[in-house]
């Protein structure tokens with residue numbers, strides 16, 4: 001197995017299951033009450049568990065966490081960064097205009113639509129075509145069976161389907177997680193009008209985007225170390241389709 005294939009398949013089945021159980025334990029530390037019950041019901045649903053356990057965070061090897069089980073690692077990295085940036089922002093004199101739980105919730109769910117579409121159709125599938133893997137470095141394709149391919153739309157579809165309530169700040173945070181890399185987020189982050197009605201009214205999306213961006217870059221660095229290269233990369237993209 002070449003080094004890139006080793007990276008893609010770095011977790012065995014036992015480790016993937018353990019990672020998922022650890023994820024559920026962290027969720028129980030970060031949430032409580034009715035929302036935790038609803039989240040646990042969602043993450044313990046068979047098709048969500050099966051698709052999430054193996055989902056990569058991206059499809060191209062040089063993007064970020066392009067390996068089986070990479071999405072859970074990415075989400076946990078974003079949650080960790082979000083908590084750290086929350087403290088950093090506050091200590092540095094920034095005004096925190098949201099609850100920590102809102103930031104953490106948005107961090108946990110900003111890439112929910114990379115698991116599946118809410119109907120059991122996984123977002124990614126393993127690319128079986130050796131020629132395109134070699135040519136394009138694309139180890140995972142997006143699943144053509146999905147009727148809606150938009151990651152954010154699928155994130156909200158899953159949350160709504162499982163009756164998970166979210167605040168408006170969490171909602172905007174999830175829409176804007178990809179920052180100015182996303183056309184949808186630009187409407188909020190770079191409004192065409194300077195009127196107050198168009199302005200972003202919370203710092204949550206800015207902190208979440210920084211957490212996501214840092215996670216993707218650090219994960220890109222980890223990939224290059226894994227394959228024995230030390231160069232930094234501008235790629236390690238936040239998202240891909």
Ligand SMILES: [Fe+2]
Pocket residue numbers: 074078110111212238
């Ligand atoms: Fe992300």
